[in-house]
Amino acid sequence: MLHIAIVNGPNLNLLGTREPEIYGHQTLDHYLKQLTKRFPLVHLHCYQSNVEGELINYLHNCMGMMNGIVLNAGAYTHTSIALADAVSAIGVPVVEVHISNVLAREDYRKTSFISSKCKGSISGLGMDGYALAVQYFVDALLPPAV
Numbered sequence: 001m002l003h004i005a006i007v008n009g010p011n012l013n014l015l016g017t018r019e020p021e022i023y024g025h026q027t028l029d030h031y032l033k034q035l036t037k038r039f040p041l042v043h044l045h046c047y048q049s050n051v052e053g054e055l056i057n058y059l060h061n062c063m064g065m066m067n068g069i070v071l072n073a074g075a076y077t078h079t080s081i082a083l084a085d086a087v088s089a090i091g092v093p094v095v096e097v098h099i100s101n102v103l104a105r106e107d108y109r110k111t112s113f114i115s116s117k118c119k120g121s122i123s124g125l126g127m128d129g130y131a132l133a134v135q136y137f138v139d140a141l142l143p144p145a146v
């Protein structure tokens with residue numbers, strides 16, 4: 001069984017009502033329930049916090065516990081060297097996800113301190129970015145069924 005953490009940063013608890021023209025109408029809880037059903041062979045560990053240090057503590061706790069991490073750090077993507085350092089430090093592969101296309105928005109969203117520490121990044125594909133990131137880990141880490 002693969003253990004994948006889905007880690008969401010600040011304001012992503014407000015998905016569903018937060019700027020729906022950018023982030024859509026789906027709540028995070030609803031989407032994550034569907035995601036769990038979509039990947040029956042993966043144990044998804046979902047965590048959200050609005051607090052930078054809590055996100056860092058959670059990433060530390062993933063060491064030796066998770067096979068991979070899907071991280072949407074929200075606005076901390078663009079500001080937090082501490083979170084980027086945590087991604088480098090833990091030795092667990094991380095895929096960065098953004099629901100919106102951060103490169104098509106304000107200039108301050110074009111910098112990610114996290115991207116270069118990650119296996120890869122998915123941006124602008126809506127909530128399905130999370131599913132695509134989990135699928136990456138399934139393909140990379142689970143042996144193919146014969």
Ligand code: DQA
Nearest residue numbers: 011072074075098099100109
């Ligand atoms: C986001 C993009 C960030 O710039 C923003 O601060 C968010 C959400 C996204 O998923 O598109 O909170 O990470």
